[in-house]
Amino acid sequence: MALLAIRNLxxxxxxxxxxxxxxxxxxxxxxxxxxxxxVGESGSGKSVTALSVMRxxxxxxxxxxxxxxxxxxxxxxxxxxxxxxxxxxxxxAMVFQDPMRSLNPVLSIGRQLVEVLQRHQKLDRPAxxxxxxxxxxxxxxxxxxxxxxAYPHQFSGGMRQRVMIAIALSCNPRLLIADEATTALDVTxxxxxxxxxxxxxxxxxxxxxxxxxxxxxxxxxxxRVNVMYAGRIVESAPIRDLFHRPSHGYTLGLLGSTPRIDxxxxxxxxxxxxxxxxxxxxxxxxxxxxxxxxSVAACRERAPERRDLGREHWASCFAELNQRTP
Amino acid sequence: xxxxxxxxxxxxxxxxxxxxxxxxxxxxxxxxxxxxxxxxxVGESGCGKSTTxxxxxxxxxxxxxxxxxxxxxxxxxDATALRRLRRxxxxxFQDAHASLNPRMPIGDLVGEALDIHGLYKGRARAGRIHELxxxxxxxxxxxxxxxxxxxxxQAQRVAICRALAVEPELIVCDEPVSALDVSxxxxxxxxxxxxxxxxxxxxIFISHDLSVVRHxxxxxxxxxxxxxxxxxxxxxxxxxxxxPYTKALMSxxxxxxxxxxxxxxxxxxAGDLPNPANPPSGCRFRTRCPIxxxxxxxxxxxxxxxxxxxxxxxxxxxxxx
Numbered sequence: 001m002a003l004l005a006i007r008n009l010x011x012x013x014x015x016x017x018x019x020x021x022x023x024x025x026x027x028x029x030x031x032x033x034x035x036x037x038x039v040g041e042s043g044s045g046k047s048v049t050a051l052s053v054m055r056x057x058x059x060x061x062x063x064x065x066x067x068x069x070x071x072x073x074x075x076x077x078x079x080x081x082x083x084x085x086x087x088x089x090x091x092x093a094m095v096f097q098d099p100m101r102s103l104n105p106v107l108s109i110g111r112q113l114v115e116v117l118q119r120h121q122k123l124d125r126p127a128x129x130x131x132x133x134x135x136x137x138x139x140x141x142x143x144x145x146x147x148x149x150a151y152p153h154q155f156s157g158g159m160r161q162r163v164m165i166a167i168a169l170s171c172n173p174r175l176l177i178a179d180e181a182t183t184a185l186d187v188t189x190x191x192x193x194x195x196x197x198x199x200x201x202x203x204x205x206x207x208x209x210x211x212x213x214x215x216x217x218x219x220x221x222x223x224r225v226n227v228m229y230a231g232r233i234v235e236s237a238p239i240r241d242l243f244h245r246p247s248h249g250y251t252l253g254l255l256g257s258t259p260r261i262d263x264x265x266x267x268x269x270x271x272x273x274x275x276x277x278x279x280x281x282x283x284x285x286x287x288x289x290x291x292x293x294x295s296v297a298a299c300r301e302r303a304p305e306r307r308d309l310g311r312e313h314w315a316s317c318f319a320e321l322n323q324r325t326p
Numbered sequence: 327x328x329x330x331x332x333x334x335x336x337x338x339x340x341x342x343x344x345x346x347x348x349x350x351x352x353x354x355x356x357x358x359x360x361x362x363x364x365x366x367x368v369g370e371s372g373c374g375k376s377t378t379x380x381x382x383x384x385x386x387x388x389x390x391x392x393x394x395x396x397x398x399x400x401x402x403x404d405a406t407a408l409r410r411l412r413r414x415x416x417x418x419f420q421d422a423h424a425s426l427n428p429r430m431p432i433g434d435l436v437g438e439a440l441d442i443h444g445l446y447k448g449r450a451r452a453g454r455i456h457e458l459x460x461x462x463x464x465x466x467x468x469x470x471x472x473x474x475x476x477x478x479x480q481a482q483r484v485a486i487c488r489a490l491a492v493e494p495e496l497i498v499c500d501e502p503v504s505a506l507d508v509s510x511x512x513x514x515x516x517x518x519x520x521x522x523x524x525x526x527x528x529x530i531f532i533s534h535d536l537s538v539v540r541h542x543x544x545x546x547x548x549x550x551x552x553x554x555x556x557x558x559x560x561x562x563x564x565x566x567x568x569x570p571y572t573k574a575l576m577s578x579x580x581x582x583x584x585x586x587x588x589x590x591x592x593x594x595x596a597g598d599l600p601n602p603a604n605p606p607s608g609c610r611f612r613t614r615c616p617i618x619x620x621x622x623x624x625x626x627x628x629x630x631x632x633x634x635x636x637x638x639x640x641x642x643x644x645x646x647x
Binding site for chain 2: 041042142156157158159186187188189190191192194195213214215216217218219220239240243253254255256257258259260261262265268269270271272273275
């Protein structure tokens with residue numbers, strides 16, 4: 001059974017100019033121990049999907065609805081604010097892009113870790129302190145015991161992100177959501193963090209939702225990928241299928257835009273021209289149509305339906321792309 | 327072919343000279359760039375790549391060293407001479423929105439660059455602004471818009487447009503695409519390449535992203551804690567990186583292909599960058615280097631030639647490693 005099951009999630013925000021459909025009918029399952037990638041550009045709804053799952057969307061101005069959204073047998077849609085707070089931290093945790101904004105600058109690292117452990121794990125102070133040291137060691141902070149007294153500004157960006165991960169893991173969550181968690185870090189530090197996340201899923205069976213626009217990291221880390229565009233999932237595939245048989249015009253565009261360190265040096269990238277779509281008055285057609293290079297006649301007549309491509313791979317796209325060789 | 331820009335033993339130190347705690351952000355680097363070519367400067371945060379870019383344009387004054395541009399040493403040029411020379415030397419920053427005055431419409435932002443250097447006066451001005459916007463792929467109606475109304479990619483186009491307005495020869499591009507989404511990043515990368523071809527521009531392209539640098543550059547210099555540790559033509563350095571730091575850096579770049587990802591040997595470097603105010607003795611990379619030996623602590627390694635156009639500073643290369 002899936003740890004997380006989402007059906008037809010819609011998250012909207014009321015603004016002066018109209019209702020923004022940030023997430024517009026998203027459905028997916030996440031299995032125990034699975035690492036799911038959510039990729040797409042800014043404004044595609046990746047983060048809002050994650051925040052909706054965490055029940056962190058402020059309502060109003062937001063409005064989160066779904067046919068169903070369950071996590072570990074809990075109906076996430078019916079949680080009160082207090083109940084949601086118990087679930088967050090204890091069984092699902094989230095790491096954001098900028099650790100400096102998530103950590104309290106005037107409290108020591110130790111205090112912030114111990115606070116979580118006391119609150120959710122009901123440990124007493126000395127036990128919480130011992131556990132905090134263990135956690136910092138686990139995420140690779142040297143001299144962990146001494147570092148408990150340090151403040152966030154005394155840590156480098158990579159170390160702060162490791163502290164955030166330590167806090168997120170402190171209560172052994174079943175689900176870890178990482179929202180562009182390595183985007184602001186240098187590549188050598190990113191490699192350390194990715195390594196750590198892999199170890200966690202292997203050793204503890206933690207499920208992970210990895211939100212990123214970096215297809216390289218996703219290829220390295222994830223088991224399956226949902227590609228998002230304009231608040232919808234436009235393609236979903238096991239990791240190898242996505243890269244070998246990209247089946248949506250947008251996925252193709254993303255791959256063509258990504259410069260690579262391997263393979264022959266290309267003279268030109270093939271960018272996705274134009275700008276992301278307006279989420280207030282979406283087209284009744286495929287939202288990617290105005291920027292698509294592979295559109296066909298049907299794209300201008302009706303909205304594409306989800307097309308099953310076998311092996312748990314589907315895409316909402318009319319174009320018959322010729323990369324369809326396994 | 328003669329170099330358009332030549333940098334000799336450039337040093338930028340912050341803090342009182344000789345005192346403990348002086349940060350040697352750039353510590354004795356030399357290179358040259360030929361007209362119409364691109365030099366990629368790569369390295370992680372704090373390696374001194376941006377400071378190098380600023381020091382070339384004298385936006386921070388170098389402590390010692392020379393920056394020769396067409397025979398003039400910019401480090402010795404006075405304010406008036408520099409102002410004149412800056413018409414030929416421009417810069418583009420990572421955060422385009424932060425580099426554009428939020429209270430000026432786009433047309434004025436571009437026009438300001440013309441006014442400062444007394445170019446296209448009177449009736450020619452408006453026409454030139456349209457021509458420039460067109461050159462960077464911005465629609466003419468944006469002329470009356472303000473920076474906050476633009477997307478990140480559009481704002482970066484305006485920043486490029488301002489740099490181009492004064493008809494420069496050399497542009498320092500400091501992480502110009504790092505803050506952009508991949509799809510938009512590719513648009514800007516292609517634009518920079520088109521402009522180079524059409525206008526014969528010379529670029530110093532600063533980035534932490536080795537994939538983008540590979541795409542943009544002819545020559546690549548890898549920096550670590552204020553020094554260039556390896557330098558080579560693009561094809562050589564990506565095919566056969568020699569310095570252990572370059573190797574680690576390259577192996578850390580994820581490739582968008584799950585099969586080759588599964589096979590790649592990744593060198594995971596331990597720890598973070600050392601404190602630049604108190605760098606390790608000898609080779610600065612030795613504290614994180616997987617092949618460091620005792621001798622690495624003794625001397626600053628001299629460049630070791632791998633070919634006529636490729637060198638790296640590592641004493642272990644002489645052993646044939």
